[in-house]
Amino acid sequence: MPDFSQLPSVEKLTLALADEVSLPRPLVTGYVKRALEQWRERMIKGEKGPRNTIESEIRAGLQSFAASRLQPVINGTGVLIHTNLGRSPLGDRAAGALRRIATGYSNLEFNLLDGKRGRRAGYLEMALAVLLDTEAATTVNNCAAALVLTLRTLISPEKNEIIVSRGELVEIGGGFRIPEVLETSGAKLVEVGATNKTHLKDYAKALTERTALILKVHRSNFYLGGFTAEPAVPELSALAHQHGLPLVEDLGSGAVMNTDELAPIDHEPTPQEALRNGIDLITFSGDKLLGGPQAGIIAGRAELVARIKAEPFFRAVRCDKLILTVLQECIDDYLRSKGDEIPDVPVLNFLSTPMESLHTRAKAILAQLGDLPADISIVETTSQTGGGTMPKAQFPSVALEITPQKMGLEKLAHRLRAQEPAVVGYVHEARLLLNLRSIFTDQDAPLTEAVRGALQP
Numbered sequence: 176m177p178d179f180s181q182l183p184s185v186e187k188l189t190l191a192l193a194d195e196v197s198l199p200r201p202l203v204t205g206y207v208k209r210a211l212e213q214w215r216e217r218m219i220k221g222e223k224g225p226r227n228t229i230e231s232e233i234r235a236g237l238q239s240f241a242a243s244r245l246q247p248v249i250n251g252t253g254v255l256i257h258t259n260l261g262r263s264p265l266g267d268r269a270a271g272a273l274r275r276i277a278t279g280y281s282n283l284e285f286n287l288l289d290g291k292r293g294r295r296a297g298y299l300e301m302a303l304a305v306l307l308d309t310e311a312a313t314t315v316n317n318c319a320a321a322l323v324l325t326l327r328t329l330i331s332p333e334k335n336e337i338i339v340s341r342g343e344l345v346e347i348g349g350g351f352r353i354p355e356v357l358e359t360s361g362a363k364l365v366e367v368g369a370t371n372k373t374h375l376k377d378y379a380k381a382l383t384e385r386t387a388l389i390l391k392v393h394r395s396n397f398y399l400g401g402f403t404a405e406p407a408v409p410e411l412s413a414l415a416h417q418h419g420l421p422l423v424e425d426l427g428s429g430a431v432m433n434t435d436e437l438a439p440i441d442h443e444p445t446p447q448e449a450l451r452n453g454i455d456l457i458t459f460s461g462d463k464l465l466g467g468p469q470a471g472i473i474a475g476r477a478e479l480v481a482r483i484k485a486e487p488f489f490r491a492v493r494c495d496k497l498i499l500t501v502l503q504e505c506i507d508d509y510l511r512s513k514g515d516e517i518p519d520v521p522v523l524n525f526l527s528t529p530m531e532s533l534h535t536r537a538k539a540i541l542a543q544l545g546d547l548p549a550d551i552s553i554v555e556t557t558s559q560t561g562g563g564t565m566p567k568a569q570f571p572s573v574a575l576e577i578t579p580q581k582m583g584l585e586k587l588a589h590r591l592r593a594q595e596p597a598v599v600g601y602v603h604e605a606r607l608l609l610n611l612r613s614i615f616t617d618q619d620a621p622l623t624e625a626v627r628g629a630l631q632p
């Protein structure tokens with residue numbers, strides 16, 4: 176029988192640890208109980224733990240648990256749409272609207288003119304359709320849901336085959352693969368072509384009376400180069416339409432603005448172009464280059480969008496009022512911006528920030544860090560859009576490069592992440608870099624403080 180007397184009591188340990196983390200007391204108790212239970216099992220298996228080892232291990236675990244609470248982060252990675260860091264930040268207008276709707280009642284499904292029940296998201300759907308220059312649009316929880324819902328609606332027990340090119344079966348991150356997501360709709364994937372080349376005749380050969388639709392998936396997070404081929408969208412669209420089938424495209428990011436006009440990067444296909452080229456329905460994310468909240472947007476032919484909205488599964492993945500509010504604000508912002516004006520979308524503003532202003536900010540920050548035990552300098556580096564957009568796109572940026580004199584780089588990175596707000600940088604060629612392109616101007620002061628806090632002995 177193991178010696179459980181080595182284990183501290185739940186009460187004593189909770190008391191000792193509660194002041195070290197600012198968590199609700201019952202949560203500390205709950206954490207300690209579970210941790211002691213695990214130690215009990217480890218001891219039954221023969222492990223011995225002197226009391227202070229046990230305590231310090233549980234303390235470290237609790238600190239790591241406390242740090243996992245959702246909190247603001249200064250993004251010094253230079254990756255503008257970083258899925259691990261919450262993708263697109265919202266503009267001030269959208270955030271303000273969110274507060275107004277969140278803290279009160281609203282006309283979510285109420286018609287203020289006749290005092291009767293109203294249509295949820297009617298305004299947003301019309302605004303999206305106008306922005307995307309198409310017949311109709313709707314929104315759901317995210318792009319993966321948009322895709323599954325679309326396929327579910329367009330297949331039937333007799334016609335459940337979806338034709339898709341082998342070169343487009345991507346993994347979208349976090350281990351989620353497009354083919355697996357697609358199959359949850361009940362569809363059967365018919366893969367055509369080779370990884371590098373798919374021709375129109377490959378699609379044509381795969382058509383049967385069981386075919387429900389042809390699907391294109393935008394290669395959003397990898398680049399296929401060299402000996403490659405794929406049919407032009409208008410050709411593929413003509414083939415689908417000759418057979419009375421819809422052509423659907425999952426665009427992933429779906430930049431509504433021509434982002435290549437904002438920064439020296441490759442052209443990211445816009446939803447408007449895809450629809451103009453003959454795609455019947457497109458799906459894309461709300462929180463990638465659009466710069467809105469997590470959402471999935473479905474747009475295209477009115478008759479197809481109406482069928483999607485009538486599918487019972489639509490109810491399971493619909494957006495809540497907070498998301499609808501933010502999207503409404505974001506889409507109105509796009510519709511209001513004229514000519515070269517950039518909407519109130521931080522990611523687009525980051526993309527277009529001139530190098531000179533990054534240099535000016537870097538100099539101002541550096542001037543305040545002269546007395547620290549580190550070599551700090553300003554370097555030119557690159558940034559990426561990220562979030563499964565434009566995989567080849569690297570564009571110029573400016574970073575602060577830090578070599579600490581009294582600690583290792585990993586230690587410095589760790590200490591920066593432990594600041595409030597947390598700062599996330601990256602290590603490149605034995606230096607720690609803080610890339611300014613993904614940092615808001617009003618974060619320069621807290622960033623300076625955080626660097627100071629992290630470097631101080």
Ligand SMILES: *Cc1c(COP(=O)(O)O)cnc(C)c1O
Nearest residue numbers: 317318319347395426427460563
């Ligand atoms: C990012 C991405 C998705 C998933 O979008 P979510 O909004 O995260 O569900 C699907 N398809 C492609 C091509 C993507 O790039």
